[in-house]
Amino acid sequence: MLALQKTRPSPGFELREVPEPGVPADGEVLIRVHCAGICGTDLHIAEWTAGYESMGAAMPVTLGHEFSGIVERTGAGVPASMTGLRVTVRPSTTCGRCARCRSGHADDCTGRVGIGIGRAGAFASLVRAPAANCHALPDGLAMDVAALCEPMTVCAEAVATAEVAPGQKILVVGPGFIGQGIALLARAAGAEVVVLGREDAPRLEALRALGFRALVDTRDVELREALAPLAPFDAVIEAAGVPSLVAACLPFLRKRGIFTVVGIHPRPAEIDLTALVRAHQQIRGSYRAPPRTWDAVLAFLGDNQDTMRRLVSHNIALADAADGFEAARSRRASKVLFHLGNRP
Structure with a gap:
C-alpha cells in the first residue's frame, strides 16, 4: 500500500510502497482509513523543527493521526462485533505499565506513543490502533467530517x-x-x-x-x-x-x-x-483532551456538518501529498484532507 512516511531525522517525507499491516495485536483493530487530515504537528515533523527527536527510533514511520475509517479486522480480546464499525481514533496510546496507568490514571501515562509519530499512522490505506482508543461515529456523521474530530477535541x-x-x-x-x-x-x-x-x-x-x-x-x-x-x-x-x-x-x-x-x-x-x-x-x-471529550465533539460535528466542511479547503488524494503540505505550510489551507477510501 502507498504510505506517507518520515524516513530520517531531517526535513522532508517520502511516499513509499509498504506492506499492509498484518493481524492486529491483542486488544487492537485494523482500520481501513477513509479520510485523514494534515495537522500542524505533521508540518513540524515534515520540516523537522525541534521537539520530535524521539521519533528517530520509530523511523521509517507512517505519519497521520487525524482520521476516520472502518474496522476491518479485530485482534484477540476484541469483540468481533467491532468489525464494520465506523470509527475515529484517539491517537495517543497508553502503555498500561507505568505507575500512572497501573493506578487507574492512564490519561497521565508516562509511556505514551502517538499514532503517526511513534507508531504507524493513518496516511495509508490501513492502520492498526487499540480498540479502546476507538470512538464509534454517530449515525449520520459523514466520514470526512468525522476525520476532524481529533483537532476539534x-x-x-x-x-x-x-x-x-x-x-x-x-x-x-x-x-x-x-x-x-x-x-x-x-x-x-x-x-x-x-x-x-x-x-x-x-x-x-x-x-x-x-x-x-x-x-x-x-x-x-x-x-x-x-x-x-x-x-x-x-x-x-x-x-x-x-x-x-x-x-x-x-x-x-x-x-x-x-x-x-x-x-x-x-x-x-x-x-x-x-x-x-x-x-x-x-x-x-492546553494539549490533548480526555476521552470523554471525544463523544461530545462527535455530537457537535454531527450537528454542524455543513459548517465544518466549509473549513476543509483541500480534498486530495494521498499521491498529491506534496501539494497538500505546501498548501498547509503556506497558510493557503484551513484544513487539508486526504481521501483514502471512497468519498462518503
Whole structure:
C-alpha cells in the first residue's frame, strides 16, 4: 500500500510502497482509513523543527493521526462485533505499565506513543490502533467530517482550559484550523470572539464566511492599534505557535484573566512576569483532551456538518501529498484532507 512516511531525522517525507499491516495485536483493530487530515504537528515533523527527536527510533514511520475509517479486522480480546464499525481514533496510546496507568490514571501515562509519530499512522490505506482508543461515529456523521474530530477535541480542551463562558470577550491568536475550531466552540459557548492573524487572508476569509466579523490581520494594521479598542479580553487563547505573540498579547488580557497556550513553539517565549503577577493573571497550557471529550465533539460535528466542511479547503488524494503540505505550510489551507477510501 502507498504510505506517507518520515524516513530520517531531517526535513522532508517520502511516499513509499509498504506492506499492509498484518493481524492486529491483542486488544487492537485494523482500520481501513477513509479520510485523514494534515495537522500542524505533521508540518513540524515534515520540516523537522525541534521537539520530535524521539521519533528517530520509530523511523521509517507512517505519519497521520487525524482520521476516520472502518474496522476491518479485530485482534484477540476484541469483540468481533467491532468489525464494520465506523470509527475515529484517539491517537495517543497508553502503555498500561507505568505507575500512572497501573493506578487507574492512564490519561497521565508516562509511556505514551502517538499514532503517526511513534507508531504507524493513518496516511495509508490501513492502520492498526487499540480498540479502546476507538470512538464509534454517530449515525449520520459523514466520514470526512468525522476525520476532524481529533483537532476539534484539541480546540474543545483549549476552550475548557480557558474557562470560556457566556458573555465573555475572547481573543483567539492564530486562524489556522485549531484557531478556527476554537473560535467556533467559543462562539457556541456564548462568547464574543476576536481572531488575530498575520498575512492570513484565506483562513480569515473562511471565518468571515461563517459569520465572524472581528477579524484582525496585522499585515494591514499594527497589533496594538487593532487590539487596544477591543480590550480587555476575558481570555486569550494562543494557537499560532509564535513566541513573540505571547508577550505582545498579554497586555490586552484583563486582570485575573486566563492566557491559554495551545500552539507548539519552536523556542521559548519571553514575558513580563512582574506585570503578570500584578495583574493576577494566569498562563495555562492546553494539549490533548480526555476521552470523554471525544463523544461530545462527535455530537457537535454531527450537528454542524455543513459548517465544518466549509473549513476543509483541500480534498486530495494521498499521491498529491506534496501539494497538500505546501498548501498547509503556506497558510493557503484551513484544513487539508486526504481521501483514502471512497468519498462518503
